[in-house]
Amino acid sequence: MSSIPLSAYLVTALLLFCMGLYGALTKRNAVIVLISIELMLNAVNVNLVAFAKYGVGASIRGQVFSLFTITVAAAEAAVGLAILIALYRNRATVNVDEMNTLKK
Amino acid sequence: MTGLLSILVFSPLLGIILLAILSPESHLVKRIGTLATALPLLLAIVVYSLFERGVEGIQFQETVTWFEMMTSISPNEPYIISYELGVTGLSVLFLFLTSLITFLASFAVHRITSGTKGFFILFLALELGMLGVFSSENLFLFFLFFEVTLVSTFLLLGRWGGFHKERAAFSFLIYNGIGSVLLLIVIITLFVELHTTNITEITSMLKDTDSFEFLSYNMRMWMLVLLLFAFGTKLPIVPLHSWMVRVHVEAPIALVMIHAGVLLKIGAYGLIRFGGGFFPEQLQDIALVLAILGLINLLYGAFIAFVQTELRALLAYSSISHMGIVLLGLASFNSVGVQGAIFQTISHGLIAALLFLLIGVLLDRFGTTRISELGGIASQTPLFAGFFLAAGLASLGLPGMSGFISEFLAFLGLFESMPVIGAIGVLGIILTAVYILRAVLAVTFGERRPSFDRKMDLSATEVASSAVLLILIIWIGVYPAILSNTLRTIGIGG
């Protein structure tokens, strides 16, 4: 039995999530934004695994689920980066401030 | 007969579908368009003749539960919205009026040169909306149909309007949009509190003034004020009228006929049905305000109409003035006055449709509706002049025509409760005569102008449509019991 309470892990994850969110919303460099998003996904994973141990009806499923998340995150990172490079080729910048084609 | 009402309401759909599959260049478009408006007219006549007069309550009722919503807050009382149609005496008259005016207006559509097919499709959608509004027994459904009329009017106006059509369409949308939002607020509040949107149920539930804590006196007053704004924009009540003048001036004539003839009456219908039906107590308490608003409408519209140089604007202000009488009748809060108000809505619907039908002819033949550019046309177009004069006389409330009995009843009712306001209001009768005669005589009387010598008088179709309206106007004027028999089922205030 572990003596560390569930909330400890949850607060850690919360902190990570908030920092990731902060990065995603304020950083201008697209690569960093992508990385911040990975951080947020990680925070979620921590929660999943923590609930796998402490949750209601705790079981191995939480871990399986986190594996799926990691896979999808990896895919996302790859595609995201590919898009970034394509964008960079067209507009010669990785600054998200200048990426405002949504407006047009 | 069940389902008849649904068939009536959705009968314009047949025309819409037929037109949709037709090529826009086809010469059949106009014919099918007009025939498609004839179908609802026939059905409306059937409904009207099957309607049992002098029987209390709602007839032709159709109820299908549409959807229910459960909430965790009150799991035992689901929120139910049903598809409910039904007619009272008031709505049966409006159904008839709607389908008749739409049918007659469809002839005016024939003069439209571009996009006739699209016009007819939207036109039929508008008719569908209006028929739905008048036969809904459910607030939710009412609102849906109400929005259908708004959207189709907006599109018709924006696409086929006059020179400033965008401005007119925009201001139409803003005013009516705000109006319908206010209406929606009321509907939702009632729905949340009462778990139903059925009009009859709400009416009877609201009679119980104590059991709904949330719907206190003040709350009801607020809701009534919102309704007044919502339907007052439609009516329109001064100072919410400037959109309506623009619509009258800019819209294509077929649309103006419908607009002046039926759409404005939705405001009156809503006020009578919902304002008076749901919150009679509160309405009675603000009757004086209502009367003053009516008085302002009556005199303000008349004064401004007097100096208009454009016939359509003049008639728009004239409509404002006439709608003042509806408010006055309502404000009197006795059966006579309310009946007068209802008579006035119907009568004005017919008269306004006739006037605008003739204005359409004027536009077609002479290309203008400016009073100064016309004059003396009775020499060249005697039939037109005759009908125009008759319509003008009807509008100024000549006995023997529908306008008189409506004004008479409205003022008779008003004199019981508020003689002083009534005494000021009768000034409006004089002013109406002044501005109507000024307009009618300036157009038809006067020296013969040789430049008009080749202008064509009314065609057979135009004579027939004008005559139908005029006959109805005179019929109601001579034998008003035809209306009051049908209307016996409703009444507020006694």
Add this chain to the structure above:
Amino acid sequence: MDYVWLIPVLPLLSFLIILFTRPVIYKKAGIVGTLFSGAAFVGALIVLFSHLENGNFLVEGNWLSIHALTLTVGLEVNPLNALMLVIVTLVSFLVHMYSMGYMADDERFATFFGYLGLFTFSMTALVLSPNLLQIYFFWELVGVCSFLLVGFYFYKPEAKAAAKKAFIVTRIGDVGLLVAIFLLYWQTGTLELDGIFSAAEAGELTPAMITLTAILIFVGAVGKSGQFPLHTWLPDAMEGPTPVSALIHAATMVAAGVYLVAVMFPLFTASDVAMMTVAITGGVTAVFAATIALVQNDIKRILAYSTISQLGYMMLALGTAGYTAAVFHLTTHAFFKALLFLAAGSVIHAAHEQNIHKLGGLGKKLKGTALLFLIGSLAIAGFPLFSGFFSKDEILASAFSNGSYILFGLALLTAFLTAFYMFRLYFLVFSGERERNEEIKESPRTMLIPMMVLAVLAVFSGFIHTHWFGTFLGDWLETTPYPVLFSSIDAPYWIMILASALSIGGIALAWFMYAKQSIPRNWLYGSMKEVHHVLYRKYYVDELYRTVFVKGLYALSYFWSYFDRFIVEGGATAVKGLVSQLGKTGVKVQSGQVQTYSAVAFSGLVLVLLVIAALGGYFQ
């Protein structure tokens, strides 16, 4: 009696037939109209005689009932109604016949007869009405017919203006009547004349309310009968065809005001103030219009002012409780004034000229017309033994016995002035030599016969109510079903002698001035230029109204229209601006940057969470 409804329906049929077959029927319209109105006249005579035998008659049915309110329609025959019915149908019939000649060259011949039919229908229905609503209904309809016929020559700007004026000015009066109807309904709960009178008798109405309603009804009568201050439309209404002036603006419709007061007489007699108002208005109008008539130049306008003056006379009689006198004068006036108008029409038809100074010497060319006009003039001047003599005498007696000597004086003055201006007119038109020598032909027989009939009546109709051969009319009128107050009048004989003297004096003065020319014609113009001017411009009433009411209305209307354009529309524009501004702000938020979007979305989430947390939410 059961077929009394036929009398209004016949002219209505004539109207409808002519309306729908106008292009086909054309010239035959005159015959159709004459036949139908003749039939109506025969019907009216039958009604009259059967009333003499069977007494009053009333039939009613429901017209409209709304909850407690029940409005009825019906037909009533009482002495007054029967008498009016005969007058209306007779004059209408004669005018129909006359018009076949007079209007023969007009291209809207058929339309004219259609309108005449409609008018006859409305007027007969008006006089048969047993309740106020029905009276008002047809009251307005006759107004519209008058409007249509005044504006018959619609291409003439003057006719257009006159028609408009006629309608609007009378409508001002009508509104008074309408308000009275509303008040009476809520006070008595009914619009039946019967019910109103019994309620008034039973004291259900306060004296103030009786006075108010009576005066309001009188306002309606003032408008219709062209009494001061709503008289301005009647002279202008002479722009219509002359037969119309004879029928509507002399004999029947304008007398409807007097008829209305007579019908509502029980209400009036209950209020001294109302009676006084009626008497004073009548007396003042009588003199006022007579003085204007002294200096006018248009043959029809003189007759119009004369009509106003005579109607004032009748009002004076009513105001001094001379019910019989008023009705009597109404009857005789209808005949002789219609005669005068038709004769004037005959002159205009022949000479195509209405200015009396440009006419003259027509007596030799138009012998028949001249004689007929002379009979009419003698009758209206109150020359002894002519019909006007008896009816005027009755009025003078009534004014005298009522005790108001000022009114009596006014009546005497009017009698003198009437004799003078009528014979000024007669001598200027018919006596002397014709300077120009163009072709002037006597009118055709269709025009002369109706005039002759009227001339006979103008001479002899006075004998239905005299103190020598029996007061047949007065006795008959007393059989009315309503509580009308009949004052017994025993006037001294010297009134009759005085009246005759005044009449003959007026005629003599006119003869000296205009026929013999021993007194200079322009003495008034010469000696009192200002007075002449004021009279010639009709006391500047028209000018006053134009400045005060017409300009005032324009000023008010322009004010409100600018208010509408700038303040109300401005408000609307402000609302529109607000919406656009909101839209623009919305556009700014749409920067296209994903981060901003997500920041906004996230703040939304935070807000929702905050609200949930603040409300306790699901965390508790």
Add this chain to the structure above:
Amino acid sequence: MNGELIVFVILFLITITGALLMLNLSKVVHMVMALVLTFLGIAGLYVMLAAEFVAVVQILIYSGAITIIMLFGIMLTKHTGEEKKTGFVKKGIVLSGITAFFLIMFFAVKDLSLGGQATTLHENNTEQIGIMLFTEYVIPFELVSVVLLVALVGAVILAKKEETKKEGEQS
């Protein structure tokens, strides 16, 4: 204070420090490297939560693959080196929003306890996961493989230089 807690605190500090560094360093490459620290810390936490397999995957995928991808991304694009500063106001708004969010969530979770613990997770952890994946979750597993394939192809297409398309656009 037992050993478990000490280990947790150390791992916690590593994780947070990494994240903080990531936010505050100025060079992009340094940021990515700082994040590796966080990923490793998280992997340690997984071990503590009896999820050895996930911890290994974490190290492989995140600290390995994703970091490498990011580095390649940085290499392929041009960076001025210095990360440009965002506007103070915007930062403030975002920061206050996040703080509010943090506080709400913090008070929501600080005393959260859902009762029991799973005790058998560490026994043949990989086996358990494998059984679960290939029985109950076999369909999602296959789907994920498709997702990966699609992502792979997509990434290749996106990143590839497209001469033909440009010509097509010009025509």
